[in-house]
Amino acid sequence: MNSKSKRFIKEFFRYLIIIFAAFWMVLPFFWMVSASLMTPQEITSIPPKWIPEKPQWHNYIDVLERVPIGKYYLNSLLVAGTATLGVILTSSLAGYAFAKLNFPGKKPVFQFILVTMMFPVFIFLIPNFFLMKTFGMLTNHLSLIVPFLVSGYGIFLLRQFIMSIPDELLDSARIDGASEFKIYMSIILPNIKPGLSALAITTFIGQWNNFLWPMIISSFSPNLMTVPVGIQRLSLAFASAETQHLVLAGLVYQVVPMLIVFVYFQKNFIKGFVVSGFGNV
Amino acid sequence: MSKVGRKRARAGYGFISPSLIFYSIFFIFPVVFSLIASFKRWNGLIPLFSAAWVGLENYKWLFGSDLFVSSVINTVVYSVVTVVVGIFISLILAVLINGSKLSGFWRLLFFLPTVTPAVAIGTIWGYLYRANNGLINQILGWFGIKPIRWLTDPKTALLSIMITAIWAGIGMQILIITASLQNIPQDYYDAAKIDGAGSFRIFWSITLPLLRPILLFLTATGMIGAWQVFDLPYIMGTNAPAKSIMTVSWYVYETAFQSLRMGRASAGAFILFCIIFVANILVLRAFKKGGIEGYE
């Protein structure tokens, strides 16, 4: 076999595998959108339907009529946005300290932060709710934001990014008399933009999709309802079949803004991630 | 310590202080609270301080419970399989995509599940897995494969959920692996090619060793997440025999909020923490043996 045909076979298998995998990646999304345009009967028909006979666009209008989704968007945006800013700030500061500054107790404190990530989230539910009530935050957006302002994963991730910045860069700034905060602002932050955007996107998505905590909070303060909690209102406690098409349309309402945000930022994000020094751990 | 050193140390403390203040309120308090609860017989409805102290009884009870022990085993299987197989698939796809046309488009495609909430993923895959009218069985039927009761058959229930979890997780892993792949200097490959190494050999002896630090990062963070898995099995697995599918987080949640045994649930949460802790030390050890530094 000559090298050209060998190369062709290699490329053939490369794309075969990629396309096979891509098909399975897309299938659930395809079905979600398709099913959200079906009647309840079509969703459960045998054999399964791939596309609705007649797209039921009014499913989307029905959702809007039943729940004030615009208000939920605003709440979600405010909560996820603020929490993301907070996480970026606290993670980059701590990440810098752990990556580049020496101080007594650094190692155990960092290990402690790794350990915090290992606790099941349920144990925080009741005590943190108690704290929110004590701090008087229960009736405002702070109750949805404050418990998420610091992320162990964020500190861990940004520390990895900051470690790949050469020490010489920092030292030369220090010789010029720059304070550590100045270095943080003018050297660290600009050099870890891909890391920041990676963390921003994952945090924002995580907060946007957060369910249990906002559900508990907003059952006390209905004005704090976020998108996932609001979508949940469409599904009835028992007769779930009645509204499953609306719930599917609701899920599309929840997922689509994230997809748009992601597709819009992905060039920066993926490319930035790729060219960053993240690989050189 | 020198004057400069002291200044830097002060800055270090200053920079970590927001996080530490946060943790001392929103982490220490809940953990201490739950630790106390784990030694009590407490239903969550009466004040914690008036609940009876039972010592280690909650822990003992859990280790004697078939369902809890099965849930630990399921969680171990789930974590190891989803993380190891997930990283393996991501590695292959990352390498294949890296040399392909439209690489950005593929990466974007594989990343889509990452922005999708677990509730949506569980709901959609629940429909796809249906035995008599799910798309997956229909597709398999075209190839002559008999219908599988994915989510109700105890043999396939956990497997189905692991497939979904891997599906949901590979996008981020591909991205991170690609980042490291592109940081491997081209000279390494050129040199290997001159020595006449084939592409598999190059992958094995150059790419893989250089990727080890990033694989450690993915294994460590992936496992921490996988150990706590709750949403997917809880949404998709309720009609399979529980012993074949229940995970520790699910068990803890049900014990706490349906059976109203907060003390026992807290004990379960601490056992889970210990498992995660030990598993992470083992992972770090294994990588250390392979010459990779941990995260001390």
Place this chain on the structure above:
Amino acid sequence: MKRCILTILLVALLVSSMAFAKTKLTFAVHWSDYQVEGIKDKEGNVVTKGLRQYVEEYMASNPDIEIEIQMVPFGEYLTRILVGRLAGAASDIYVLYSLWGVQLVESGVLDKVPKEVATAIKNDFVEAAVGGATINGEIRGIPTEVANYALVYNKKILKAGGYDEPPKTWDELIDMASKLTIKKEDGTVQQYGYVYDTSSNSGTVHPYLARLYSLGGQLFSNDNKKCLLDSKEAIQALDAEIEIFRRGGTDSAATHGDFQNGRAAMVILAPWWESSLKIAFGDQYEETIGVAPIPPMKDPKSVSYTWFVGVDALSKNKKEAWKFLEWFCIEPLPNGATRMGEFLANNIGAIPSRKADLDAFPDKLNDLYTSVYVQELANTVPEPNVAQGEEIKNIIWREIIEARHQRKTPEKALSDAKRQIDEILSEFY
């Protein structure tokens, strides 16, 4: 002069603050969507009242009261009660599933029912519902809906299989189920003879209890000290379900969904499925759906679970809360029914448990679907109220699933359940 102005100001302030000092009641419900907001037509006018409209009506006639509806998904309702109380942010009024009652009462969560309300409950409500709201011998809330079970069948499928009538005995049901199941060559089930409701543990446990009661069996001894799942009746009641599996009348992938798309002949359901079935079958509904009592194994018996509304013992406004509940659930309208009855019958599609309410909505409660359930109330035994009810129910549910997958024999599954349940009972009784 100055002092005078100051006094006037102070008085004005006091008066205005009194005017604004409304008593606020919070009402936590597991209802959602149109059940709370009302069913609206295209123009947004309310066609069928939801909880919100009733609450607004009450607030309009009682301007000093403000009622806030708090919506919580059913699955998180207990979590919500717990979290709220621990943090000192408990709701004033709850809608409660009877099975939770014992724990709530024994932990001091529920206020006592005012005397005159308790008397009204004893006189006006059906027995199964009074039983559901009675915890440790005392009424703890006003019963709302009562949900029992009946056999729902697909007339067309039965007819096509040569049956004009639904099964009269459980043995007949087993026979018909296996004959009505159609498998395709590839192994896909084209049509099930019998399916079961997989949407919650109730869909499995409650029909089992109905068979157990039909055989004259009991779940617990009278003093609640022993679980009786090792009895002959208990094993026979489960074996009767597993027999359908053995004879190929259903399998472990069957769900109520198969019934809804017309691919299953029979299923045992609660009354609130009516609206789902109407949507699923559209204009074919009347000619397709039939309802019959659960085919008895021995005596005709059904099982019910109930709900009641109660007031939190920590509430600062218990008197106002009970006053509102009396208005909502006890005080009759001109047609003799209560507002709660109207809400349950017209909006939720549930069976109210007040006797007069049962007669007041013939178009809702005497139709082809619900009438059978209402008639069956006479044969209905409430699910027992016992400590750790939900935990016990989960144990029974899981063991029945083991038996369905034939991983355990019915005897083994039930004796495993008994062992675990006895341990729980010994903690509390």
